[in-house]
Structure formats: structure tokens, C-alpha cells
Amino acid sequence: MENLSIDYILRELSSMKIATDVPRCRHCLSKVLQLCSSIVAQDLSPFLPPVVNLMAHSDLLIKKSACLILTKVSECKSELFLLAVNTLLKDIEDSNPTVRALSLHTLCAMKHATFVEHRYSSVVKLLSDPSAYVRRAAVMSVVTMYHDEKSVSKDAVVVNRLYELVRDDDPLVVVNCLTVLEEILESEGGVVLSRKMVGYLVKRLESFTTWGKAYVMKLLQKYKPKSEEEILDLMNVLDPFLDNNCATISLYTLQFFLLLIKDLPDFKDDVFLRCQKMFLGVFTCGNSELISCFLDYLQKEHKPDKNAIQKLFADHYKVVFCKQKEPGYLKIQKLKLLVELIEEENFTAILEELILYSSDRDPQVSICSIGCLKRLVLEWPGVSTQLLKAFHKLLRSERNHVVSNTLQVLVTFSPETLKNLSEVSTQLCLIAQKMSDAEAVVAVLYLIGQFELDNADSLDVIEEFINKFSELDVKVKTQLLMTSFALFCKQPAMFQPILAEVIDLCMHDDDCDLVYQAKCYFSVLHTDAQTAMKIFC
């Protein structure tokens, strides 16, 4: 039954017997649905007549599929819509609540005029339906209507009924009403949150679904209590939600609490402590996108609260370590957090982790990790020996991108810091010959220029580069120039012929910037040797 053509399906659906053969009918409708979702926009209007007929079928699944197809084909104009409207209006009186809700949904989803004129009365009628399932659907349909004609928000009957339904028994109806009211009354600032309403919602909070709780908690954030006593009361009642199974609810509750205690900073530490378990739980759940959201939240919202965050994770930093399979963006975020958590006790452990990530396959992660190492160098001058070893190891890595990243990061250090890392220099010459990508070579050359190397080695390196001059990248050439000048200023006797050669090559190069630079430097050197020394060293 695969790969049915449109004609075949059409014939099947139009045949008289189809209504009695339920499985076949379902199958045909599912094929039509597949066609609806396909990339190429199909013209589905020939399906409309049989589909409208099938809407009146007694089998619930066929009804659902037919209504769905009808909404997808709603752009066409047809007299058949009148027949469809009649079927829907009849179904709204049906005894089965699922059918009632389904027909109301379909009625409100259609934009055609024939449907629009009936939907207001149907919605108002079903808002008072005895079945909770239907009431939920009716509440949601109000929003659909609102998006079509904004005047619904001014309609007193509907809005009053919605406010009444906030006191409904069924928790889903209540939450739906709140969401709908929020949307409709957006221009007036959403739902009015009186103290009574807040008290009522807080009492019923437990009975809502997860999403309901999350949404209501978000809504409550708008509320501003009047007295400190009220704040404390609210906090006491909502305390269990800080440590909820569902991380979103906890997050919202945390946000609410932080808003409440804006003027009471003493509580902040306690609040964070309560959330600790929840945060740790988030990190160990498998949902990497969620972890990424939470990390984002911690970074953005709590820049001034670094101490608080550090206290949260201090003993549990292992939780933040990255797993092999995690996506790149998540590892980068975690690294940024890890660096914040470093203290005396966990320094070695975190350092080892950072070194591990520096050799990660993903170049983005590796460069971020090495950047973190750099931060360590700057912030923890006392432990440079360990860091040195780290850099050594990285430079000897087999992976080119790791070495290249390390070099690039080393370049960003200031000259004083670099002096502390002078042992690195011994490897530089070897690396210079190994490297192929431009940034790495540039970095190497720069470093060679900075350090006081064994002269023979550096001489060799530069000579090699001179030999390959014409193949080199422009950036490399520029750096070569600078390095030659630097080396010359340090050791004039040795490097003078080299410098002459380099300048010569540069001046005859194609790239005019390079030519200009060479001329410029030469003239500086020529005119005032002393100043030149100061500039280039």
C-alpha cells in the first residue's frame, strides 16, 4: 500500500463503501495527512468533498483526521464549507465530550466567513459545558478568536466568564484561563493579580500539572506584595517548589523569590542554598539543552553574585565536568563556569580537567579551554610551575590544532608574563618547522621574536622562512618582518644580514601594505636607532 498516487486515494475516498470500511478509510486519511506535510506544496482541494463527508463519520479517529485535513486546506473557497459548518454545529451538541471539543477546535481554526459567524455563540455556549475537557477546549478557542478579532478582549461576557472559570474545579481549566486572560488582556497588563487571587492560586498550586505550575509561578512573578510579613508568608508556602522534580518550576520559583527579596539581601544566601540540590540535579540529568539554559541563566543573571554561585558549587565542582558526548556549545559554557569555581583545594583537579579539554577534538572547545588556562596564569601567579608544565604538554601534542591554539593563546600574554614562561621557548623552533596553518606560524614567529633564544636555532628558522618566502601567507610575511626587526634589535651583529634580506624581499613583494610597512620600518631604523630599539624590543 505504499506510494499511493493522489488519484488512487481520491477514488478510494470518494467510493460509497469507504465509510463502512474503517481501517481502510483511516489509512487513506493518514496518506492524505502525509501529503499535507510534505515539502512541496500540494494542491489538496480535490480532497475536500470526500473529507467533508467523512467529518460526519461516527468513528472518532476518522473524524479527527478529517477535521485536521479540513484545517490544513482552509485556504480554498468552496460551497462545501457550508456542509462542513453544519456538521460541526451538529457535533457541538454531541453527547461525547471529545467530539464536542474537537468540533469547537475545528470551527475556530477556520478563517472562512461561514465559520466565523457561528463561532462566537458556540464558544460562549461551551464555556459553560459540564465536561472539563470541553471547557478547556473552549477556553483555548477564545484565544484563537482573539487573534482574529481583537474586540473579544473587550467583550464583557467572555472576560467575566473566564475570570469565573479561574475558580473552576479542573486544574487544567484554571491554568488555561490564566494563560488566555494574560494574552487577551495584554494591552491592559494581563491578568489582575489581587491578593486574594494570589492566595487562591498558591493554595491550588499543588493540584496543577507540571506545566501549569510553571506557568502560574511565572505569572506570580508579576505580583508585588505589600508587607514584609506577606513576603515571608509567600516564601514559606512556596518553599517546597524551590526543590521540585521539574527544573523549570524550581527556576521560576527561584526567580520569584529573588524578586521578592530584592530589599532583603540577607535571605539571598539561604535561597540559593535551598536551590543547590536542584541545580546539581539539573547537571546530572541527560538533557543537555536544559543544562545549557541553566548555565546561561547563571552566567547572565548573576554576574554580581559570583560568590553565591561559587558557594553553591564549591564542593560539587565535579558535577560541572564535561562528558565526552556533550555538544560543543555546552562544553564551552561549562568551562566558563569551571574557571569561576577554582579555589586552592580543587585547583589541581580542575587544572587536569582543563588540560584534558584542551586536547579535545573540537577546536572551539580546545581554544576555549586554553583560554581558561590563560586566565589561570593571570589570576594565580603563584602556581605557574604547574601551568608551565601544562603548556609544555600541550605544545608537544600530536594534534595540530591544539598546538596552534596554544600558541595563539600564548601570544595574547603580556611580555612580562611571557618571561615567566621562558622554558616554552625551547620548543618553539621545532614547532615552527612543523606548523602549517598561518595563525600558528604567525604566533610562533612572534614568540621567537619575544624570547631570547639560542641564536643558531632562530637563525635557522628565519632562514628557512626566507627560502620559502614567496609561498608564505601575507600575515606570515608581515610577522616575519617584525620578528626580524626584533631579533636584529636584540642581536644586531648576528641578524643584520638576515634583516637585510627580509627587507629586500618585502620591498619587492606584490602586497603594497607589506612594501609600505617595510619601507616604514626601515626608515625608522635608519633615522633614529635608539627609538627603533625601543619600538621593536
Add this chain to the structure above:
Amino acid sequence: MIGGLFIYNHKGEVLISRVYRDDIGRNAVDAFRVNVIHARQQVRSPVTNIARTSFFHIKRSNIWLAAVTKQNVNAAMVFEFLHKMTDVMAAYFGKVTEENIKNNFVLIYEILDEILDFGYPQNTDTGILKTFITQQGVKSQSKEETSQITSQVTGQIGWRREGIKYRRNELFLDVLESVNLLMSPQGQVLSAHVAGRIVMKSYLSGMPECKFGINDKVLMESKGGKSGQDDTRGGGYVKNTSGSSSTKTSIAIDDCQFHQCVKLSKFETEHSISFIPPDGEFELMRYRTTKDISLPFRTIPLVREVGRQKMEVKVVVKSNFKPSLLAQKVEVRIPTPLNTSGVQVICMKGKAKYKASENAIVWKIKRMGGMKECQLSAEIELLNTNDKRKWTRPPISMNFEVPFAPSGFKVRYLKVFEPKLNYSDHDVIKWVRYIGRSGLYETRC
């Protein structure tokens, strides 16, 4: 909230597309594909912003699920929702793969209709969803058992929905037993066993945790209980206050089976039956005992053959339980030979009739008290037969219903704890009823 939900395969082809709001157009589908799935560089972040529209996506094996919105939505909630959606789909048809999605097309649309109404997440509990969704997932067979097991392991409750409320919190316990007996002509018990079922009808609000206590021998011995007098209560439903006394007999349960909701771990460690009941009627446990059965009735048959044409039968039925209790619908079947021509029957109590079609005298006694004796005498006239074979007498069978548990099973207590709602154990009205029925209750003669 969520404006649209799209599911793509690894090639970027749309498998499912559902748009909830008008502000999401068809080009959103393509935009995501071009910018994220087919992007050359690696994925930067699970949230992508293209032309004032935000795309949240998760990738599971090689399927991309994307939620699209133009409004200001909390990212954490959307991701949790997408995660939960994959859980729901997995519960219906196993792993979320392209093939499974294509096979369960309509089911996924039904699920999407139920869990996301106009872009707002509704109810995502699989147990409750099953009541609204008509289809079964294809490939759900093997997964049903694993989901049951996981729910037992993780403690998830799929058999009871939240938010149940009753004005009167009541529960009814039916202890239904079926006693089976085979007795020798001399009155010796050849085999006897009782098969019992506890059926509970609970009308309780919230998610109450119930603890069920019975006079199980293992439990009683561990608590140092003494075996003492039987103390049955009156017939019909009786209000059971949580009385406890160490002077009750205990029964040895040979084996028992519990309903899915009972926490087996607790049973194994402390031998206590702890559970959160489903709403309404359900079978809590089944058990079997073979020892110390108090047989409600004793039949004493006396058969005398007078010549070849007559048989005299005398049957005495003795009831062996408390005098205050009444057995109902007592019926005794006395089989007659095949060559019976006529029967004369005398009985003081009840009505006895000879049913030729069934070859038996059926003696019905509507009500019979305990510690009573009833007698029936019958004269059976036989036809002349050349048949030399002796008639092997089939046993006399009985049917009855007694208002106590023949095994001696007693409900010691049933405590209800609902910490979140404001009703306590004392507010719950509890009713216990013992119904002992006959299974195969035979006395050879």
C-alpha cells in the same frame, strides 16, 4: 507560547508539522532546515534566532525536533517540554526513529493535539493521555511491559490521575473467597484449599497512600502474636474501625499476587502491603491457603441399597460456624443412578426436588444458621436393569455463600495517609465485607 512544532529527519525532510499560531508561516519550516540542519558549521546553540523568530531544537539519534515561536518564551520550559514529548512518544512506540514516526503518523498528531493546545502545554501524563487517544502505538507490545516495570521501579504512578476529589472519602473492601473441598466417605478431608481475592473500591481524594494489614502468620509471628479465638463480625458490610488485638488466629498464606500499585519492596522487607490505589474498583491481591481452613459445612451421607429396586439415602448437613451468622443459597446435590424411575423425598427444611434430566436430587435451603443440622431422606426406585455393573456413586456436591472467610483471613487494618489534603485516616469511611463461596465442595459417599 509555542507557535509551531516540526519534526525533521536527518536529511532535513519534514516528517511532522503542526502550526499553532498564525505568525508562523511555511517559510519557518524551511528557514530552520537551511540554517541549522544543513548549516556547514557545527551547531552553536540549541536556540537559534532567525528573523525575530526563535527556534528551539533537540536532536535525538538522527531526528530533529524543533519548536518555533515569535514570542518571549522561557527556554528551559520549552526544552523540558520537548524532552517530555519524546518520552511520551517513546512510551507509545519505543525509540524515536524515522521509521517509527512514519508508522505512527496519526498517533503523533493525536498526541500533539492533546498535549499542546494552541501552543500551551497541557497534560503530558501517559496514563491520562491513553484515555483520550484512540490509537495504540505500533510496536507498543514489548514496551508495555517495560513501561510497567519502569513505573514500578521509578515510582511513577500511571494508574491514578491527579486531582481526584470526593466529598465523602470512602473505601469498600470485599474479601471474596472460594473454598474447595474433597472429603472421603468416612469424613476425612482429602484435599481442601481456599482461593481468595481482595477487591477494593476506593473513592478517595488526592493521592492517598494506603497500608493494609492482615492476619498473616509470618507477620504475626514476627510481632509475637498469640493465636486465640476467632472473632468474626456480623454479616453484610460492617464498618471496620482500626481495631487490633493479639488474640486473633493467623493464617498461613501459601502464595499471593498483588496489583501493580503495591510496593513489592516494602512487602519483601517488612511484609507490609503499602500502595496508592487506583480510583474505583480494582483487585488488590489474590492468595491461596491450604491449612487451617474452617469448613462451613459437613455433609454426612448414608446410602443403603434395599434389594435391586430400591435405594434409601439419608443426608445430614451440619453447619459449622457461629450461630449468629447465616449461610445463604445453600444447595445440596445428591446424584441418583441412571436407572432411577422415581424418587420420594422428605425434608424438614428447604425444598428438595428430583431432577431427572440432571440425575440428581437438588435440595435448596434458602437460609441456614450456624451450628444447625438439617436432614433429608429419600427413597429412590430403580428400574430393572440387566446392567451388572455397579453404579459408581458420584460425590455429593454443595453450593453456598457464607458471610465470613473460610480461610480465617481477617483484615486487621487499612490505614489511609494523604499528607497533602486535609483529611486524615479517621475521616475515611471504611467498609469490609467477607464473602465465602463454595468452589468445588464435594463429599464422597
